[in-house]
Amino acid sequence: MAEMAAKGESPEVLFWVGCAGSFDDRYKAVTQAFVKILNKVGVSFAVLGPEEACTGDPARRAGNEFLFQMQAVANIQVLNGYEVKKVVTACPHCFNTIKNEYPALGGNYEVIHHSQFLQQLINEGKVALKGGGEFKGKKITFHDSCYLGRANNVYEAPREVIKALDVELVEMKRCRTKGLCCGAGGAQMFKEPEPGKKDINIERTEEALATGAQAIAVGCPFCLTMMTDGVKNKERENDVKVYDLAEMIAKDMGI
Amino acid sequence: MSFLPQVAFLIILAVAVFILAKRVRFLKRNIQLGKAEARNDQPEARWKTMLLVAFGQQKMFKRFIPAFLHLLIYVGFVVINLEVLEFILDGILGTHRLLAPILGSVYTAAINIFEFLAVAVLFSCVVFLFRRNITKVPRFQKPEMKGWPTLDGNLILVIEIILMFAILTMNATDQILANRGDEHYIALGTLFFSSLIQPLFEGMSTGTLVFVERFAWWFHIAGILAFAVYVTFSKHLHIFLAFPNTWYSNLKPKGEMQNMPEVTNEVNMMLGIPTDALADTPAEIGRFGAKDINDLSWVNILNAYSCTECGRCTSECPANLTGKKLSPRKIMMDVRDRADEVGKSLDAGGPGLEDGKSLLGDYITKEELNACTSCNACVEACPVNIDPLSIILQMRRYVAMEESGTPAQWNAMFQNMETSFSPWKFSPQDRFNWADSVKEEEISD
Incomplete structure (x- = not known):
């Protein structure tokens, strides 16, 4: 972003990478896949790189409002400084925070989740899917992320993206508004679960496996981690893969 | 006759x-023991919600x-x-x-x-x-x-x-x-x-x-x-x-947490951002977050009295489903029972809120609060639009900001965020490293 600003350019959209997208070894592949799609399609975009900080979502959900606002206000200063108008992110937590919670602190942007962005690109014909790709005809199930679904009522965009791959989309028993959390929201990602009978991601993974799907599609870095761990726990990592939507599209595009 | x-x-x-x-x-x-909160905006949407959800029983039919x-x-x-x-x-x-x-x-x-x-x-x-x-x-x-x-x-x-x-x-x-x-x-x-x-x-x-x-x-x-x-x-x-x-339903997106303007003022002052602090700060800042019912909004207490204990929230709660102590229904029952207790005490000329008890600790434990994934399943499930999550998150704020009582792993996450602007301990300078391989590929292309 700094480079573009120095040249006096302003990108069409800012890609908010998020902490998982920047640092998580597995999830970096999703960031790279999404960027490759954007490059291939020729979308003018920028990232903040080292100027990006955590949105503050986990701090806020864990109760630390001060820390959240410190992060948020600093981010808003950077975003407003670059006169950012439109933000796309692959992380539903970043999406929810920037879209719904930054306005109260002076950050007003059009924010969309990458599932919505990908759906637009597909609808506009900008993403040319080969069909007959790796996923053709396969059974895929989609795990709704709480911060995309219930929190923001985005249920169809990710499904439209998956259907565009010419796959058989199978639904879990608890889906859409009734979707079961992966167990990572509300800052649970950053601590051990409280004592109980079972881990939430195992419960959800069992439900996903029960559909007979060959792959589990997600649209959230935390869900990706939780479902991947769940599949490993069930020793099914060899025949059931967990993918982010962007990875599936990029694979189909052969990039 | x-x-x-x-x-x-x-x-x-x-x-x-x-x-x-x-x-x-x-x-x-x-x-009215709860804090004032304006919920009179968008009357049309409110009447419509009431007609559909209460009168029309829309959410019951799930x-x-x-x-x-x-x-x-x-x-x-x-x-x-x-x-x-x-x-x-x-x-x-x-x-x-x-x-x-x-x-x-x-x-x-x-x-x-x-x-x-x-x-x-x-x-x-x-x-x-x-x-x-x-x-x-x-x-x-x-x-x-x-x-x-x-x-x-x-x-x-x-x-x-x-x-x-x-x-x-x-x-x-x-x-x-x-x-x-x-x-x-x-x-x-x-x-x-x-x-x-x-x-x-x-x-x-x-x-x-x-x-x-x-x-x-x-x-x-x-x-x-x-x-x-x-x-x-x-x-x-x-x-x-x-x-x-x-x-009086919450008409905002379910994912949005209510801002705390009193914190915003302090943060702005710390960061040297000019702020019209005096304009919208209450004269006296009470507690941060909620320890007892008077720290909650009146809407939270109305919610509690409206709860008929059907338990649809609890039956959809991922924490409860997997055997954790949290039950959103219990959160609502606790708020109601505490409000009743305080009310009765006040009527009898007793100490009311100052009875040495509080919602946190005597009714709701940290273990329950800490088990919540903020997934909104309980909010979605409630046939009369009760919001247990709002109460849980306000109470977490009290635990974090007034008691510094959050679990150690969250404290570590806070520290990482303070020092390296990420919940994980990575150098902020490495944020762009993921791009190295993309650049290489492009060069080789």
Whole structure:
């Protein structure tokens, strides 16, 4: 972003990478896949790189409002400084925070989740899917992320993206508004679960496996981690893969 | 003609109204123990929400069988209460079936409809008792349901069954008397459902029948008034509060947490950002977050009194499903019970909130709060738009900011965020490293 600003350019959209997208070894592949799609399609975009900080979502959900606002206000200063108008992110937590919670602190942007962005690109014909790709005809199930679904009522965009791959989309028993959390929201990602009978991601993974799907599609870095761990726990990592939507599209595009 | 029954009726009515008024004041004051919060914006959307969710029972129908049975009771309650208007007029004026001669055949049709609904309510209540006590639907067996909540649920169903029997008994005996030519009673033509139980009474003498009929009449009207009073002590309060509760629903996206302007001012000052702090800061900053009910919004307490303990929230809660201590229903019951406790203490001239107890600790534990994934399943599930998550998150704020009592792993996450602007311990300078491989690929292309 700094480079573009120095040249006096302003990108069409800012890609908010998020902490998982920047640092998580597995999830970096999703960031790279999404960027490759954007490059291939020729979308003018920028990232903040080292100027990006955590949105503050986990701090806020864990109760630390001060820390959240410190992060948020600093981010808003950077975003407003670059006169950012439109933000796309692959992380539903970043999406929810920037879209719904930054306005109260002076950050007003059009924010969309990458599932919505990908759906637009597909609808506009900008993403040319080969069909007959790796996923053709396969059974895929989609795990709704709480911060995309219930929190923001985005249920169809990710499904439209998956259907565009010419796959058989199978639904879990608890889906859409009734979707079961992966167990990572509300800052649970950053601590051990409280004592109980079972881990939430195992419960959800069992439900996903029960559909007979060959792959589990997600649209959230935390869900990706939780479902991947769940599949490993069930020793099914060899025949059931967990993918982010962007990875599936990029694979189909052969990039 | 004796005025004794009319006097007795007026006394019963006056006592009921007096107690009800007192209870309404009690509940209103308890709700107002919460902090002020404006929820009057978008009146059109609010009326629409109330019509769909409360009046139209939209969210009930996510589970069809209980929704259908509940609908029968709901319609029965609303419609049969039209007849109570006649009861009250008859009671005051000393008349009997005042409206029958005026309405003629419409009256007979109306009574038949009421009888059908009475049977439908009876049926639903029996099935609900069966679900609670025989098939034991799991959401009614959770630990927070032990004792009074289970008894309360069963009592309501049993009382409704008895009241419906009273209506049918009254109509059956009334019509036998009318057909015997008793001048006080008006023949209404066929009353289908009550005629089915007439054989039970046909052998009785006229004197006994009059007694049974009068007893059923008094029992029904006094029962309804007593039940109305009972409701204000019970989870059954939802029959009234569901309406205001849905009107005051949160209309914002469910994922949005409410901002704390008092924190914003401090953060802006720390970062040297000019702020119109004095304009919108309360003169005195109370606690950060919620420790007790007076730290919550009045809407949270209204929510608590509107909860009928159906447990749909708890049955969808991922934490509860996997055996954690958290139950969103218990959160709502705790808020209500604490508000009741404080209210009673205040009325008795006691210490109220300063009784050495608090919602956090004495009712809700940190373990429960810490188990929440903020997934909004409970909020989505609630048929009357109650928001347990809002309470959980406000209480987490208190634990984090006033007690520094968050779990160690969260404290570590806070530290990482303070020092490296990420919940994980990575150098902020490495944020762009993911791009290295993309750049390489592009160069090689």
